[in-house]
Amino acid sequence: xxxxxxxxxxxxxxxxxxxxxxxxxxxxxxxxxxxxxxxxxxxxxxxxxxxxxxxxxxxxxxxxxxxxxxxxxxxxxxxxxxxxxxxxxxxxxxxxxxxxxxxxxxxxxxxxxxxxxxxxxxxxxxxxxxxxxxxxxxxxxxxxxxxxxxxxxxxxxxxxxxxx
Numbered sequence: 459x460x461x462x463x464x465x466x467x468x469x470x471x472x473x474x475x476x477x478x479x480x481x482x483x484x485x486x487x488x489x490x491x492x493x494x495x496x497x498x499x500x501x502x503x504x505x506x507x508x509x510x511x512x513x514x515x516x517x518x519x520x521x522x523x524x525x526x527x528x529x530x531x532x533x534x535x536x537x538x539x540x541x542x543x544x545x546x547x548x549x550x551x552x553x554x555x556x557x558x559x560x561x562x563x564x565x566x567x568x569x570x571x572x573x574x575x576x577x578x579x580x581x582x583x584x585x586x587x588x589x590x591x592x593x594x595x596x597x598x599x600x601x602x603x604x605x606x607x608x609x610x611x612x613x614x615x616x617x618x619x620x621x622x
Contacts, residue, residue: 472521506585
């Protein structure tokens with residue numbers, strides 16, 4: 459949070475790291491992605507650089523629940539750091555900002571403009587996700603699910619030390 463509080467704002471997003479599992483492992487199955495995986499929350503800075511990755515949770519865990527379990531929302535509110543996120547974080551409150559809710563046709567012109575600018579800001583977090591997923595190791599994990607958090611943290615450490 460020391461690094462995060464020095465930034466003007468942060469961008470929060472969740473991603474699914476695919477794993478090799480059988481159909482019996484329902485907690486790891488993501489209905490949204492239609493595959494088994496582990497949910498990892500990512501914080502990026504205003505330039506799209508990866509700052510932090512959360513411990514991995516089963517793929518069936520929704521992004522808002524994962525963010526609450528890791529204390530991301532409370533920590534951002536305590537540090538008073540504005541944060542942009544997608545509609546998956548609806549209802550978080552605090553300093554997390556989400557786009558206007560509703561279908562494109564039913565939104566007013568002003569709400570559509572707000573959503574467009576919000577999408578431009580949030581597009582930068584996809585660079586951070588791509589940075590994490592560019593490691594071939596994370597494209598399809600075939601190890602124990604208890605080791606995935608250690609792998610993600612090791613990759614984050616290697617990335618942060620190489621970019622300094």
